[in-house]
Amino acid sequence: MDNKKKSKFQIPKWGWLLISFLTAMALWFILSIHPKTARSFPYLPEILRALGTVISRGILVQDFLSSMISVVSGFALGFVTAVPIAFLMAWYVPVRNILEPWIQFIRNIPPLAYVPLVVIAAGVGRRPQIIVIWLATFLIMAVTIYQGVRNVDETLIKAARVLGAKDRDIFVKVIFPATTPFILTAVRLGVSVALTTLIAAESTGASAGMGMRIRSFSNSFEVAPMLLYIILIGIIGITSEKIIKTLERKLTGWQEKREV
Amino acid sequence: MAGEERSVKVKIDHVEKIYDGRQGQMVALNGVDLDIYENEFICVVGPSGCGKSTLLNIIAGLLEPTSGAVYVDGKKVEGTGTERGVVFQQYALFPWLTVLKNVMFGLKLKGMRDEEAKEIAMKYIKMVELENFVDSYPKELSGGMKQRVAIARAYAVQPEVLLMDEPFGALDAQTRTQLQAELTKTWQEEKKTCFFITHDVEEAIILATKVIVMSARPGRIKKIIDVDLPFPRTQDLKMQKEFLDLKSQIWGEVYQEYLEVRK
Numbered sequence: 001m002d003n004k005k006k007s008k009f010q011i012p013k014w015g016w017l018l019i020s021f022l023t024a025m026a027l028w029f030i031l032s033i034h035p036k037t038a039r040s041f042p043y044l045p046e047i048l049r050a051l052g053t054v055i056s057r058g059i060l061v062q063d064f065l066s067s068m069i070s071v072v073s074g075f076a077l078g079f080v081t082a083v084p085i086a087f088l089m090a091w092y093v094p095v096r097n098i099l100e101p102w103i104q105f106i107r108n109i110p111p112l113a114y115v116p117l118v119v120i121a122a123g124v125g126r127r128p129q130i131i132v133i134w135l136a137t138f139l140i141m142a143v144t145i146y147q148g149v150r151n152v153d154e155t156l157i158k159a160a161r162v163l164g165a166k167d168r169d170i171f172v173k174v175i176f177p178a179t180t181p182f183i184l185t186a187v188r189l190g191v192s193v194a195l196t197t198l199i200a201a202e203s204t205g206a207s208a209g210m211g212m213r214i215r216s217f218s219n220s221f222e223v224a225p226m227l228l229y230i231i232l233i234g235i236i237g238i239t240s241e242k243i244i245k246t247l248e249r250k251l252t253g254w255q256e257k258r259e260v
Numbered sequence: 261m262a263g264e265e266r267s268v269k270v271k272i273d274h275v276e277k278i279y280d281g282r283q284g285q286m287v288a289l290n291g292v293d294l295d296i297y298e299n300e301f302i303c304v305v306g307p308s309g310c311g312k313s314t315l316l317n318i319i320a321g322l323l324e325p326t327s328g329a330v331y332v333d334g335k336k337v338e339g340t341g342t343e344r345g346v347v348f349q350q351y352a353l354f355p356w357l358t359v360l361k362n363v364m365f366g367l368k369l370k371g372m373r374d375e376e377a378k379e380i381a382m383k384y385i386k387m388v389e390l391e392n393f394v395d396s397y398p399k400e401l402s403g404g405m406k407q408r409v410a411i412a413r414a415y416a417v418q419p420e421v422l423l424m425d426e427p428f429g430a431l432d433a434q435t436r437t438q439l440q441a442e443l444t445k446t447w448q449e450e451k452k453t454c455f456f457i458t459h460d461v462e463e464a465i466i467l468a469t470k471v472i473v474m475s476a477r478p479g480r481i482k483k484i485i486d487v488d489l490p491f492p493r494t495q496d497l498k499m500q501k502e503f504l505d506l507k508s509q510i511w512g513e514v515y516q517e518y519l520e521v522r523k
Contacts, residue, residue: 155348162321162322162340163413164369177356
């Protein structure tokens with residue numbers, strides 16, 4: 001796909017990024033002047049003005065921190081619980097048979113659907129937010145890591161055994177490193193799910209947060225700051241993904257090339 | 261062979277293996293008896309499904325026989341042990357470890373200190389001529405190089421018996437020939453008892469002191485053929501009458517079994 005152009009010099013990667021960026025900006029501009037869409041897509045100057053306002057009012061920092069606290073604690077709980085459950089499921093057939101159908105079932109329900117239930121059970125405030133993110137990240141990460149443990153090449157375990165490895169060595173020196181790529185993939189998916197779920201989680205009567213603020217701007221028809229927040233959530237998402245991808249490359253560079 | 265009396269290294273005593281499958285029981289091995297003497301190089305040939313891999317896994321201690329037993333130096337095999345090394349067809353290198361760390365793996369498990377383990381590992385890496393690749397990861401190596409690492413890794417823990425399950429099966433003809441020559445050389449230097457599975461009759465004759473032909477369904481030893489050709493066995497040997505006679509004899513035995521299986 002890269003070489004379709006007939007020109008002799010290749011457009012460098014940053015060049016394409018620039019072209020892509022300018023195209024989007026142009027499209028956005030058209031949307032902002034077209035009478036039918038102008039109200040929902042205010043253009044850059046207005047967005048920048050909104051940025052100034054939310055910074056000076058102090059709400060941006062407050063919202064960002066509040067959301068990050070929920071995302072980070074929910075994700076951390078999800079990770080800490082998903083790892084042992086995933087290994088138990090891979091190890092013990094009864095655990096797998098009992099848990100797996102339910103993990104698959106709940107995983108397919110959009111978090112937004114069960115948020116009200118969590119609020120009724122856990123009250124309003126930060127608690128239900130963390131619980132919802134915990135649940136959503138736990139489900140995706142447990143499934144991914146479990147697949148990883150089950151995918152460990154059996155001949156590697158045999159090879160370790162004939163070289164004198166005991167059960168404990170096999171866990172620490174074979175299964176754990178062999179599963180690392182899946183754990184990192186799980187982290188990447190988990191972070192992405194945590195952000196997606198955040199908006200649902202903050203619809204539970206939060207007092208601050210990126211998702212809650214979008215809702216409140218929407219209620220008062222403040223379109224420019226709302227669009228700004230939407231863009232910021234996108235930036236947070238892509239930044240965290242890039243960080244994790246770098247981490248993946250560093251830690252699992254030994255892998256045969258493969259995209260998950 | 262020569263008159264000297266050698267001690268039995270591995271005794272396979274009426275080993276039977278029955279698998280419970282969906283279509284009822286499947287007899288993989290039906291009373292296999294075999295004495296493997298010290299320093300012998302045994303090659304096992306036979307059609308797929310004759311239980312040769314099952315037999316190797318039982319000797320390795322990775323599978324339990326349904327009845328019968330395997331003894332190494334008179335001691336009954338129960339589970340794996342470092343006196344029995346295994347080289348697998350799929351290399352089975354740890355992809356997250358470098359060549360050096362792969363070869364050191366078994367040594368570290370023995371509780372050896374880093375420097376000591378490294379020294380021994382380097383000796384065997386040099387033996388397989390990969391000293392320029394000590395810090396490479398398996399994904400950077402060709403198939404032949406990977407199998408060399410696996411052989412070095414197996415030798416490093418100083419096993420007395422080396423079990424090899426079609427180790428060169430996935431390699432191209434040239435690499436195969438080269439590794440066969442290297443393996444003969446190491447076998448002569450290191451004096452290990454080798455048990456080598458292959459489906460390639462020529463490979464068996466080039467390597468073995470004794471070729472075992474197995475029959476399928478149920479798997480059992482059909483014929484034991486001594487190969488009294490002098491080492492090192494070069495490629496020219498393949499053109500000579502003795503070699504061709506052996507080849508047609510062994511191939512005849514194996515081919516009958518292929519026909520049996522196809523029925």
